[in-house]
Amino acid sequence: MPSSMTEALPNDIASTLQRLSELLQQGANAEAANLAALARRQFPVSADLFRLYGVALVRLGRRKEAQVAMNRAAELAPGNVEVQCNLASMAMAEGKVGAAIERAKNALSKAPGHPALLQVLGTAYMATGQHAQARDAFSLAAQNMPQHPSIRLNLASAELELGRLPEAEAQVRQALLQAPSSDLAHAMLGHLMHMQRRPKDAAASLLQAGKLAPNNVQHVFQAALMLDEAGDLEGAAEALADALSRAPESIPVMSQLLFARRRLCRWQDIDSLSEQVTRAVSEGQPGIHPFAFLAEDTDAALQLRCAKTYAATLEQQAAAYRQEFNIRHTVPLPDSPIRIGMLADGFHETAVGQHLVALIEALAESDLDIHLFAATPDDGGSVRRRLGAAATLHDVSSLSRKQVASLIHGTAIEILFDLNGYRGRGNVELMSLRPAPVQIGWLGYTGSSGAPWMDYLLTDAMTIPNELREHVSEKVIRLPRCPQPNDPGRKLADPPSREACGLPGNAVVFACFHETYVINPAVFARCMLILQQVPNSVLWLLSGPADADQRLRQAASALDIAPERLIFMPRLSYGDYLARYAHVDLYLDTLPINARATASDALWAGCPVLTRSGETISGRTVTSLLHHLGLPELITADSVSFIGMATALGNDPDALATLRHHLVQQRNKSSLFDMRGFATDFRRAMLAVSARYRIGRPPTDLDL
Numbered sequence: 001m002p003s004s005m006t007e008a009l010p011n012d013i014a015s016t017l018q019r020l021s022e023l024l025q026q027g028a029n030a031e032a033a034n035l036a037a038l039a040r041r042q043f044p045v046s047a048d049l050f051r052l053y054g055v056a057l058v059r060l061g062r063r064k065e066a067q068v069a070m071n072r073a074a075e076l077a078p079g080n081v082e083v084q085c086n087l088a089s090m091a092m093a094e095g096k097v098g099a100a101i102e103r104a105k106n107a108l109s110k111a112p113g114h115p116a117l118l119q120v121l122g123t124a125y126m127a128t129g130q131h132a133q134a135r136d137a138f139s140l141a142a143q144n145m146p147q148h149p150s151i152r153l154n155l156a157s158a159e160l161e162l163g164r165l166p167e168a169e170a171q172v173r174q175a176l177l178q179a180p181s182s183d184l185a186h187a188m189l190g191h192l193m194h195m196q197r198r199p200k201d202a203a204a205s206l207l208q209a210g211k212l213a214p215n216n217v218q219h220v221f222q223a224a225l226m227l228d229e230a231g232d233l234e235g236a237a238e239a240l241a242d243a244l245s246r247a248p249e250s251i252p253v254m255s256q257l258l259f260a261r262r263r264l265c266r267w268q269d270i271d272s273l274s275e276q277v278t279r280a281v282s283e284g285q286p287g288i289h290p291f292a293f294l295a296e297d298t299d300a301a302l303q304l305r306c307a308k309t310y311a312a313t314l315e316q317q318a319a320a321y322r323q324e325f326n327i328r329h330t331v332p333l334p335d336s337p338i339r340i341g342m343l344a345d346g347f348h349e350t351a352v353g354q355h356l357v358a359l360i361e362a363l364a365e366s367d368l369d370i371h372l373f374a375a376t377p378d379d380g381g382s383v384r385r386r387l388g389a390a391a392t393l394h395d396v397s398s399l400s401r402k403q404v405a406s407l408i409h410g411t412a413i414e415i416l417f418d419l420n421g422y423r424g425r426g427n428v429e430l431m432s433l434r435p436a437p438v439q440i441g442w443l444g445y446t447g448s449s450g451a452p453w454m455d456y457l458l459t460d461a462m463t464i465p466n467e468l469r470e471h472v473s474e475k476v477i478r479l480p481r482c483p484q485p486n487d488p489g490r491k492l493a494d495p496p497s498r499e500a501c502g503l504p505g506n507a508v509v510f511a512c513f514h515e516t517y518v519i520n521p522a523v524f525a526r527c528m529l530i531l532q533q534v535p536n537s538v539l540w541l542l543s544g545p546a547d548a549d550q551r552l553r554q555a556a557s558a559l560d561i562a563p564e565r566l567i568f569m570p571r572l573s574y575g576d577y578l579a580r581y582a583h584v585d586l587y588l589d590t591l592p593i594n595a596r597a598t599a600s601d602a603l604w605a606g607c608p609v610l611t612r613s614g615e616t617i618s619g620r621t622v623t624s625l626l627h628h629l630g631l632p633e634l635i636t637a638d639s640v641s642f643i644g645m646a647t648a649l650g651n652d653p654d655a656l657a658t659l660r661h662h663l664v665q666q667r668n669k670s671s672l673f674d675m676r677g678f679a680t681d682f683r684r685a686m687l688a689v690s691a692r693y694r695i696g697r698p699p700t701d702l703d704l
Contacts, residue, residue, distance in 0.1 A: 013043045020052045024059075032056040047077035051086060058090065066090065081107065081114050088120045092127060100124040115145035122154055129324035131161040142171075149175035153185060156192075163400050165196055183213035190226065195400070199230040207239065217247040224256065229425075234546040236260055251280040252287030259292035262517040265548040265555070281306045286313050291422040294447060295517050297592045300471035300616045307422070307450030308473065311432075315452060318432035321402070327409050329437035331694055337369045338690045341413035341436060343404075344444070345375035345425050347393065351597035352419055352443060353383040354574055357390075358487040362679035364390040368686060371411055373404065375425060401430045408435035415689055418454070421445025438693050441474060442483065446596065446618035448472040455699040456689065459483050462624040463617055472617075475699040477685050481671045481678060482628040484621070486600055488673040493575050495582040502567050503583055508537035508650050511584040511602070513569065513577075516544040518593045522639075524552070527588060528559040529643050534650035540584065543568040581605035585656050586649055594622040603629060604667065608659040610634050610649070612642040628672050631662070 016039045023032035036053035043049050050073035057066035070090065073083045084107035091100040104121035111117060122137035138155035145151060152175035159168035169192045175185045190205035206223035213219060224239035240257040247253060258273040274296055281288055281302055290307040332339075346352030363370055370391040377397045378384050387393055394411075396404045408416060416436035420427045423444045431439055432453050441449050442458040449457075450473045457464070457474040460483050464476055498505055510530065512519065519541070531537050543549055553563035569580060578601060581587075587602040589595050589611035595602075599609045599622045611622035613635050626634050636642040649655055671677055681704060688702050 013046050013049065016043065017046075017048055017052065020049070020056075024052065024055060029056045029059040033060060033062075045076055047073045047080050047083060050076065051080070051083050054086060058086075058093075063090070063094070079110055081111055081116055085116050085120050088124065092124055097124050097127050101128075113140060113144050115141040115148065115151065118144070119151060119154065122158065126154075126158060126161070131158050134158040135162060147178055149179040149182060149185065152178070153182075153188060156188060160192065160195075161400075161402075163403055165192060168192055169196075181212055183209040183216065183219060186212065187219055187222070190222065194226055194229075197397075199226045200232070202226040203230060203232075203235075203239075210242075214246065217243050217250060217253065220246065221250075221253055221256070224260075228260070231545075233260060233263055237264060237266075250287075251277065251285050252289075255280075255288045255292055259289075259295060259517060262295055262520065263515070263544070263548070264546055265516055265519065265544060265551040267521050267551075267555070278302070281309070284309050286310070289422065290447065290450070291445060294593055294616075294618050295520070297520070297522070298616075300468055303616055303618075304448050304450055304471045304473065307448055309450075310422075311428075311449060311451035314429060314432050318429070318434075318453070321433055325402070325405070325433065327405075327434060329409075330412070331437075331696075332412070332414055332690075334694060337367055338686055339369040339371065339412055339414050340686060341371045341373055341408055341411065341416040342419055343373045343375065343408075343416065343427055343430065344419035345427065346419065346444075347372055347374040347387050348376060348379040348384045349381040349574060353387065354487060354490075355485050355597060355600065356419070356443070357383050357386050358489055358675040359485040359678055359682070360387055361390040362675045363682065366679060366683050368683060371413060373408060375404075375427065401426060401433070404430055405433040405435040414438060414693070415440060415686060417442050417458075419443045421449060422447075438689060438699070440477070440689075446593070446621055448474060448617070456702075458685070459617075460624055460628075461703070462627045463620050465620075468615075468617065468620075469701075475701050477689070477702045478704060479681050479685065480704050481681060482624045484596060484600055484625065485675060485678055486604060486673050488604075488667070488675060490578065490604060491575065492582075492605060493579040495579040498583055501569070501580060501583060503540070504536075504538060506536070508534055508653075509540055509583055509585050510534075510537060510588050510646070510650065511540040511581075511586075511607070512588045512590065513540075513542045513598045514590055514593075514595055515542070516548050518590045519552070521555075523590045524555060525559065526639055526643055528556060528561045530588070530646045530650065531561050531565055533643075533647040537650055538565045538567050539588075540567045540569060540580075543570050577601075578605055581607040585653075586610055586646060588646060589622050591619050592616060593618045594620065596621045599625055600672075603663060604673065606660050606663045606667070608634060608649070608656065608663060610636065610642065610646055612636045612639065625672065629663075629666055629670050631659075634659075 020032050020036055033056040036049060036056060039049055050069045054066045054069035057069060070087050084103060088100040088103045101124045104117050108117050118137045118141035122134040125134035125137060135158035138151060138158055142151045142155055152171045156168040156171035172185055172189045186205045186209035190202040194202035203223045203226035206219050206226060210219035220239055220243040224236045227236035227239055237260040240253060240260055243253045244257055254273060255277045258270060258277055261270055278296055278298055286309055288306055290310050293306045344352050372387055372391050372393045373396050374393060375397055413436045415438045417440050418427050418431050419442055421441050421444045422428055434453050439454050440456040440458055441454050454474050456477050457472060458477050461478050464472060503509060527539055531539060549568045553566050556563050556566055581602055584607045587607055587609040589609060591612050591614045602609050613623040614620055623635050636645055667673055685704055
């Protein structure tokens, strides 16, 4: 060491300690370590010197040397609270949480109620999942040091883990009174309000956190997701654009912005965004949501890669929770009934509930024990009442994911279905905790989960033919029927007049009641070509968010189609929406994502559906519907044949009338609407799945 450094040493311990503290505050850890190494020769019995030396070494990653320095500090001053806190923190960093707890407890026996020691003890308890003990430690620390906001936030975290959301919120608000400029406190408040289903308030808190910490892109990104959930898609898109300006290379932000723009029909620059997101998926970059990626025109291999990459991140997070839960699954006795759970945020007046309810009623007559776990509150509707009457329905809307997982496990569910997948609100994270020994994906997400915690995917041979099998990570259960259930008891109300619907009296009506994110420029261009070739025709669309309707009319104008030939249907109740199909001559399906529920609704209402079969799972769902309905002639292979068939049918009213007559006849004949038959096939599949599990065999493909 140069002599100038030695000469620069302060000549008293107080000045040395002050200089060391300043260097550590500045992040000059290497300089602090060098200074302390020299000073320890001059002041060999200063516990504070050795402690600061240890802190500098920890920050430099020199853990063994840091341990020696801290141990020396503890020898010199065994009652020094800061030294004991540092040693406990170092033990936790090395995974020795039990040792950290014991050290903190021993120190507290000599310094009862010391807030710093209680903080360390509470943090150690949190790491081991002992949340009640952590809450008690943080609570006592807060009593002894009430003006310390970080203690309040730690206490709020413990209350949150215990599911005590109002108590957690009270602590965060108290912390904000003490530190109103704390971005972490505002962000935690946003998280709490989201858990209490207050997404608009959550977004406001997260946006405030983003203002306070302009370099933190996560605050604004999470705010955007909350705005989206609150129904403010335009605000969400603005927040995502803000987040991307803060982190221009962030692929997760980019992919969500792309998805938001697709939903808003703001097509400018989406090709560039899509290219960057697709390239990121091919490179295995994390953070791209699989459901949003379905809207990109890619292949099944890339969709699976996206899902696997996304699931891998969740698996890392879930592994610690699973260890904490220590869930053990008991194999049921051979003669015990098969207990099946279904998890969804749609057990009410939504597509999942409306299409599933008749099957659940049919299964009530079987020997399967069906339990429904509803992640959304009771809406008081008829679907919820019917489901509750036909199965055991658990309202878990107010529970945390861990509490739901504990309930599912405590209910001894043998086979658990995720009916939402990546489309749901946190269901994937819950499934990753492995609350049931056998877990199956079905209905919600039209793709492979890529997740190690999912065992099977319920499907059929039309949706997943042999050539797609390699792009599915789960084992597949292929039913001998379309895997999408229907309610044959749906009532078709008398439709309003065409004029009341805003439709011309004698026009040919094409319809596409998809969500806007699947109506991409290529889909829209195909529809406009069809309108060009079918005089006196209109396209009936579902009204989109913000100014999407106006943008589509402008896009029609740009393709020489009169904008008034686009008619928009507002969001209606299910019965009123179904009645509108009486005025639709032909439903036009989309790619890369098929219609599914709306296509099934159209067919039930007697409206023919024209599809173009894709090369991914999400692009083959309507192919399955039409195949099992006996209408393969409405399945086309490419854009040219799709446009040609739509044009031919649009110009041939007799052919359309024949198709409608055929569909009305098939309503009582086709397997597509036979839920008793579906229940029989479903039971067969569950018997096979259960038998393999109960005899200790791993999941395998099952072709029924």
